[in-house]
Amino acid sequence: MTAHTQDPARDTAPERARTPRPAPRAGRAHRAATRTAWAYLTPTLVVVGAVTVFPVLFSLAMSFSHVDLSYSGFELEGPTLDNYVALLTSARWYSALAFTLFYTVVTVAVELALGTLIALVLERLTAGRGWLMALLLVPWAMITVVSAQLWAFMLNSSYGVISWFFDLVGLEVVILGEPAPAIAAVMIADIWKTTPFVAIIVLAGLVTIPREQYEAASIDGANAWHSFWRITLPQLTSTLAIAVLFRTLQSFGVFDLPFVMTGGGPGTATEPLALLGWRVMFQSLNLGAGAAIAVTTGGIVLIMCLLALKVFRAQVGEVRR
């Protein structure tokens, strides 16, 4: 145990000699170890920084500029708030924001509830548990574009199997042709694909809860419902919190599912922020406004992250020792 408690204060010990030769003294060995550690970390931090942090800053700069595109390159003129003004006065941006928020809240909530239910079933299942888990991995491993094409096909108004079934029970609706059903359809496609992921994460949390607690509770006369609320749920909190965080942030950046399944339609009913931003940038070639959309989307994600920093801290806390 004592062997690995490393004292971060040692880092500040004054350096005596710059000789790289390994010295027997603990302080110098420690310094050498720190240097090696940074050598291990640097490539990762450089790659991640160059490909993510730098572009984010670049987006930020573009969002405050008039971007002039020419064949050979581009020019930034600014600073200006025009892009953000255009954004805040655009009904389409509000529509995309509303859809993205609604989509995120509903899919994450449903996936969490269903995922927990499925995890509870999986935990109690005595036969065929491995098979069911294997089956649940298939939607997770499926390319989103594939599931989007598949759902579009099943929901097609003239030959889709689901539309046919709706007809059979007397429901006349062109599912992908009207806003509300189309929004529901996109959400269902996402729920089908992602709930298994949540279920498997929750299951991993479930199996860590000691059996004895349930036995003790049942001796005290608690029924399954009580056990769930009093024992299971409290101990799942951190697992669920992480699952919610990951799913929320992923949902918020949703792009490929509506792009392929509905093209953002009908109208702009299923157009998320990422799709709107992409269209403004790559189809309208309005890079400044597109960057403003991208930056605000990223900003909202960042704010959600900071709000959830407590959860991060709980996870990271151990490292800080």
Next chain:
Amino acid sequence: MSTTAVKPPRRRGRRRVFNTVNVSAVVIALVTAAPIYWLLVNSITPTGEMGTLPPTFWPSEPTLTHYEEAFGQHAFGRYVFNSLLVACLATTFVLGLSLFAGYALARMPVRGKGPIMVFLLMISVFPTIAVVTPLYMIERSLGLLNTHVGLILPYVAFNLPFAVWIMRNYLKDLPYELEESAQIDGASTTRTVWSVILPTVRPGLFAVGVFTFTACLTEFLMAMTFNSEDDMRTVPVGIALFGSEFEVPFGTIFAASVATVLPIAVLALVFRRAVVAGMTAGAVKG
């Protein structure tokens, strides 16, 4: 008799076949499997039978023509090659970098581990749309558009944070005696990581590998934006852009989909333990 009345209904439930758990399990399985079944069936249904009502639940004459079309008429083979090349190389880099970065964060004296971990976690969930335009412009000026490198680079960067996170969680739990004995034998740190740590964290590397590989194979936004030339498309882009505005060749799309989903699914099933371990390492351990 009185004992059966007092005992909780648990035992009774276990013996019956039609209890809540089993029935729910069947429902879950059916709901999950139905779309997958539909994908499989329609990839072997002749085009003439695909648009009929009531739907054809099993083709009268199963056919492989859609598969021939996908690989013959469309350049689907080329897309598969592009996807595999990009995914394999990106995964290799991610594995190498995350092993060492994870080791440094889990077991070495580095200041600011907490902020680094939070930074990595935030990056791993940051929306792609926020970086895709600047990356496009950078790649355009570097001549990286429509190249494999142009995709490998961002894929490595976007998958590294989560990979480092998983590796760190695996490495954290290893006994310290491993390194101590290696150090007594006079091995350098890099040598220790390579020949002592590496073999013991195979499950962790495996989870990272499966995760990164799957993520690279399924990524869409950057692949579509950076590699728009038909020759350089990856599988998801190819599947999304098959056909024209007027006609969507669903049969071909589904054949191509099965051809790609099947290997991933088999991979996921065979390495189920590693996949599940990987999924949960980031979430539950800590």
